[in-house]
Amino acid sequence: MIDIHSHILPFIDDGAADWESALAMAQDAHMDGISTVVATPHHANGVYMNPAPGIRQAVEELNDRLRQAGNPLLVLPGQEIRVYGDLLNDLEQGHLLTLAGSRYILLEMPSSRVPRSMESTCHELLIQGFVPVIAHPERNAEVAADPSQLTRLIELGALGQLTAQSVAGALGNKLQKLSLELCRRNAVHVIASDAHDNQRRPFGLSEAYAVLTKELGQPTSDFFRQNSQKIIHNEEIIRADSTQSQTKLHRLFGFFSRKG
Numbered sequence: 342m343i344d345i346h347s348h349i350l351p352f353i354d355d356g357a358a359d360w361e362s363a364l365a366m367a368q369d370a371h372m373d374g375i376s377t378v379v380a381t382p383h384h385a386n387g388v389y390m391n392p393a394p395g396i397r398q399a400v401e402e403l404n405d406r407l408r409q410a411g412n413p414l415l416v417l418p419g420q421e422i423r424v425y426g427d428l429l430n431d432l433e434q435g436h437l438l439t440l441a442g443s444r445y446i447l448l449e450m451p452s453s454r455v456p457r458s459m460e461s462t463c464h465e466l467l468i469q470g471f472v473p474v475i476a477h478p479e480r481n482a483e484v485a486a487d488p489s490q491l492t493r494l495i496e497l498g499a500l501g502q503l504t505a506q507s508v509a510g511a512l513g514n515k516l517q518k519l520s521l522e523l524c525r526r527n528a529v530h531v532i533a534s535d536a537h538d539n540q541r542r543p544f545g546l547s548e549a550y551a552v553l554t555k556e557l558g559q560p561t562s563d564f565f566r567q568n569s570q571k572i573i574h575n576e577e578i579i580r581a582d583s584t585q586s587q588t589k590l591h592r593l594f595g596f597f598s599r600k601g
């Protein structure tokens with residue numbers, strides 16, 4: 342399995358605290374059946390600033406340490422980028438990292454809302470040949486209340502990334518239900534761990550895929566697995582039309598939305 346979102350690099354955000362923790366996380370990832378992990382430290386989220394050079398260097402060092410420890414896990418560079426004013430300019434200047442050097446770029450929204458600039462940022466990135474991957478939309482309050490806030494961005498050409506723990510049910514029944522419904526409605530395309538440690542926020546990809554297979558069938562589970570692989574190989578992912586599912590989504594979640 343491939344994991345496109347993790348906080349395995351030590352010392353630079355709220356993920357691994359030190360090299361020992363990073364290596365312990367890597368061991369967990371390997372035991373879970375993960376072969377490749379994209380390290381995506383927080384960037385520009387108001388607390389952490391992690392421009393590209395420091396991430397590249399830490400990835401190189403972690404891979405060296407993994408080889409020394411005999412762990413075959415491969416770590417690739419990435420970034421979880423909060424949507425901010427200078428994003429496009431900083432991307433042009435080379436301060437930002439896409440996922441494993443691909444056209445796919447991992448974007449984080451504040452958990453409470455969908456920024457007004459989200460649509461224009463996604464649009465501009467797509468025009469420039471990048472594909473925005475929206476991190477854990479199921480954990481965004483506005484998306485949870487009104488999933489059309491997400492599907493609008495998906496229709497523009499963005500992708501959605503669910504958290505493995507949300508799918509597995511570790512974050513509660515409500516989040517699991519919403520996650521599975523977003524899968525059914527083709528509003529999300531990839532599952533990733535967003536692992537921060539090996540206790541509270543672990544990798545747990547195999548568990549998420551097992552739930553997905555049980556609830557939605559093997560082809561859906563395979564679709565998600567293949568998309569992670571395609572992202573790191575910079576291949577185009579298969580999309581399904583999310584518009585046909587709008588009516589049921591509104592019916593399901595309309596109760597929570599202002600329009601409802």
Ligand SMILES: [Fe+2]
Binds near residue numbers: 346347348476535
């Ligand atoms: Fe994250």
